[in-house]
Amino acid sequence: MNVRVNGTLLGIALLLVVGLIAPLLVYPTFMMKVWCFALFACAFNLLLGYTGLLSFGHAAFLSVGGYLAGHACKAWGFTPELGILLGTCAGGAVGYVFGWLAIRRSGIYFAMITLALSQMIYFVWLQAPFTGGEDGLQGVPRGRAFGLIDLDNIYAMYYFVFAVFMAGFLLIYRTIHSPFGQVLKSIRENEPRAISLGYDVDRFKVLAFTLSAALSGTAGATKTLVFQLASLSDAHWHMSGEVVLMTLLGGLGTVFGPVVGALLVITLQNQLPQGVGAWVPVIMGSIFVVCVTAFRRGIVGELQALFRR
């Protein structure tokens, strides 16, 4: 027990150190992208890894957060932190509706309902007047955080993004290790038994779904501020697949797995293209196959298993 707690503390400390010194070593915009996707994957992991619900529509929440925050900052003059708050709430609200509809079914049907609903969101963005359609919502101002810190300074922006990531990450960590998290795990482990102990599992699932969607909205809103752009690719079902890949690769149901997975996938996507171009999906696909056949617990999951021996 103590070993595990210490391991987690060590991991969080490591994460902090890496996060604080990374912009000195690596291109800050790249790291900002990593933190946005890491938060997205952690939020997804809360649902798949700790509740056992496979959503195949999480791109919807990323894009809801992204487009609404982008529009609010651009057209309504929201400050960045308010834009992110709006993106979070909007992601959560859409997530509540999706979750409420989807939890009526389980397994593959659950996944298909979330996919279908997220495709509807995709077409909303394609058609809505303010989104810029195929071009995306461009020219989102980064603005001043809390009206004070000028986020056009790349380092200010970087630490702002890192702070948002850490806040989201710690909230997810706390949720996993809360009384609520205990019930989620029991639902994942044996749903009929959780029901027979008197838990209304549907209400727990909806809350987990809503939290996961809200934090995905946070990630999307932050990402829009980083790139000053919200685009259709955030809403595409490719994105829903990518977050599954990140989570599985890093380690499903582990605290740090999704962060590692996101780092790996984004690094590959950014570093590979010189020369390999169209082969990226093939390489990603191969990695995925190797991962789920050879080390199913993911990178962090396998490492944990190794240390516990």
Place this chain on the structure above:
Amino acid sequence: MTEDLILETRGLTKEFKGFIAVNDVGMRIRRGTIHALIGPNGAGKTTTFNLLTKFHAPTRGTILFNGQDITTEKPAQIARRGIVRSFQISAVFPHLTVLENVRIALQRKLGLSFQFWRSERVLDQLNGRAMELLDAVDLGRFADLATVKLPYGRKRALEIATTLALDPEMMLLDEPMAGMGHEDVGRVTALIRKVAANRTILMVEHHLSVVEELGDTITVLARGAVLAEGTYAEVSSNPLVREAYIGVSDG
């Protein structure tokens, strides 16, 4: 009749697309007794269980618990009323520790199960009670073990401890001895007798020796309908029961 009934069914029927799994079952379970439900394979025992705990909705009929009609309630509501069931295959949470398995049952009454912002340390106040329950089923020394590592018989014991944690007025045990070795059967039989002291138990069981030893009243189901009801001596001498179990030729 003035006997104290805890659970009563009237005309309970369940049809699956034309197939009648449970047909017009009327059962009366007296408070404080161990009531066994037996019958050959496919007699509808587990379906009856699922009807009583609302995992299936009955096609017709009424279920009364302490005189109240609970026919339309949801499974989690039934559990909160104090009717807690076990399952045919062992129902534990394999990747939680043994202690956490029991604690999850105790946790509900604290009313903080939706609080995702609080540390799970608030649950430590339940550890003492959880350990008591584990000790009662002789699992105290396994408290910090991952449940998946327990042998089968111990998992069934853990399941009973988890059920007891809810302090149910009535326990429904679906084949508590299924898949157990001879030693475990004796241990769990003693355990059931112990926990039955101040509550009512309805159990489905195939081991007739266990039924004989524990059952105050026995209901025999065959093809979805009640064939006989009474003490073990009564039903075991009933020619209809013998026929259903052994076959006509052996009469």
